[in-house]
Amino acid sequence: MKKLSSLLFGLLMMVACSQEKPKDYVTLSGNLENNKDSTLTIVSREGILKTIKFNENGSFKDTLKLKTDQGEIYTIQTSDTKRAPIYLKNGYDIVLNGDSEKFMTSFKFSGEGSSNSNFVLAQIEKSQEMGNPQLILNLEEDAFRKKVDQLKFEYDSILESHKNLDSVLYASVKQQNEQLVTYFDNAYAQNQIMGVGKPSPKFEDYINIKGGKNSLDDYKGKYVYIDVWATWCGPCIQQIPYLQTLEKEYHNKNIEFISVSTDESQRSGGSWEAAEKKWRDFVKARNMSGVQLWSGQDYSFQQAYQINGIPRFILIDPNGNIVDANAPRPSDPALKSMFNSLGI
CATH class of the missing domain: 3.40.30.10 (Glutaredoxin)
Structure with missing residues (x-):
């Protein structure tokens, strides 16, 4: 009877643990080499959400409770000129490592939910490789079409190569990629009207x-x-x-x-x-x-x-x-x- 009671107690504990709610906050930690700043700030579209203090060796760790349970892209910064995106959602446990002197280009995220932030960085890197979109719009039509098709393929490849993305982020980017060709087509047509040497639209008062x-x-x-x-x-x-x-x-x-x-x-x-x-x-x-x-x-x-x-x-x-x-x-x-x- 005593053994049976112990067994039942153990089973009840297992059920209780399995029914525990997921944590309703983000844990963010990591280390930035060559860091000379005192704080790391998390910023949303509404303003500053959290200011985290660095330890002397450049490490940091803190928690942040987001107002929404839906994942979103936020900004992490140590100064006005040192900024990078990060995808956060309550329940994530993200570790950030990098070099403060190289900042965003050196960043590598790991931990639960980290694939989303690494994906966002890859998207930005591809956009920077693309350079000034105006150069694409100035191409002859055949070259323009080939370039846009190539970009669509590359952005789709980046999306599919990053696994376990948050469903909201995946759906949003998937839709953006589908609209990429239409966006460039419209911009190309507009460029024929407002290209180099064309009169600029005006603002008044x-x-x-x-x-x-x-x-x-x-x-x-x-x-x-x-x-x-x-x-x-x-x-x-x-x-x-x-x-x-x-x-x-x-x-x-x-x-x-x-x-x-x-x-x-x-x-x-x-x-x-x-x-x-x-x-x-x-x-x-x-x-x-x-x-x-x-x-x-x-x-x-x-x-x-x-x-x-x-x-x-x-x-x-x-x-x-x-x-x-x-x-x-x-x-x-x-x-x-x-x-x-x-x-x-």
């Missing part, structure tokens, strides 16, 4: 942070390098230091640097007034140079350029014609080469 309003025509006679961005956009913020360095280097040259904020009410509690204040406070806090404009509720310029993601950079010549509708980023050495070739 954008609010200038220094007072008054400005239109694109106000800057005719100079090259215009436009940065379309927003205060909530991590990759946009990453480009700011590079843009400010560029502005100083080309000060008094025949070029105007214009930053157009697209901050909107939807991300500011439904208030356009709050959106404008967020933009003004951000520009002031960062001491951002160049011409700082806010587009407000006017989406016509973004729609004309089919801007579906930011940051987006556009270069226009002194006559108001398009030089590059998808110009290199300030961090890309190709931009200075372009400026030099134009004699700026």
Whole structure:
């Protein structure tokens, strides 16, 4: 009888353990070599979620409870210029190892749920290999078609080579890949209308942070390098230091640097007034140079350029014609080469 009771107790314990709920938080740990920063920050589209302190040897470990049980891509950063994506979901136990000096390019994720983050990094690496999409849009039609088909095949191969992806991420990327050809076809057709040398779409009466309003025509006679961005956009913020360095280097040259904020009410509690204040406070806090404009509720310029993601950079010549509708980023050495070739 005693043995039977012990057996029943053991079985009950096994059943109880098997019915335990999965943990409702993320565990994140790892080590960054050559680290000189004190903290690692986890950022969502709404803002900072968690700040994790590094140990002296560059190791770290902490937990994070996400507001949603659905997996999403977040940003991990140690500074404005050191950022990388990470795919998190409650229940994951992820280990990150890498080199702080090489940051994202050296990152390797392991542990439960890590395949998703490694996949996202592989996607980014492929996008960087692709380079400026405008170069593809400038190809002759036959070469353009072959290039797009090749890209579709390569992106599909990356997706299928990463096993055990979260179902939400897999479905989302699968859909994006299916839409890739259509996206490039539409962009190619648009490029025939808005390609190099074509008149640029215009914006009018954008609010200038220094007072008054400005239109694109106000800057005719100079090259215009436009940065379309927003205060909530991590990759946009990453480009700011590079843009400010560029502005100083080309000060008094025949070029105007214009930053157009697209901050909107939807991300500011439904208030356009709050959106404008967020933009003004951000520009002031960062001491951002160049011409700082806010587009407000006017989406016509973004729609004309089919801007579906930011940051987006556009270069226009002194006559108001398009030089590059998808110009290199300030961090890309190709931009200075372009400026030099134009004699700026």
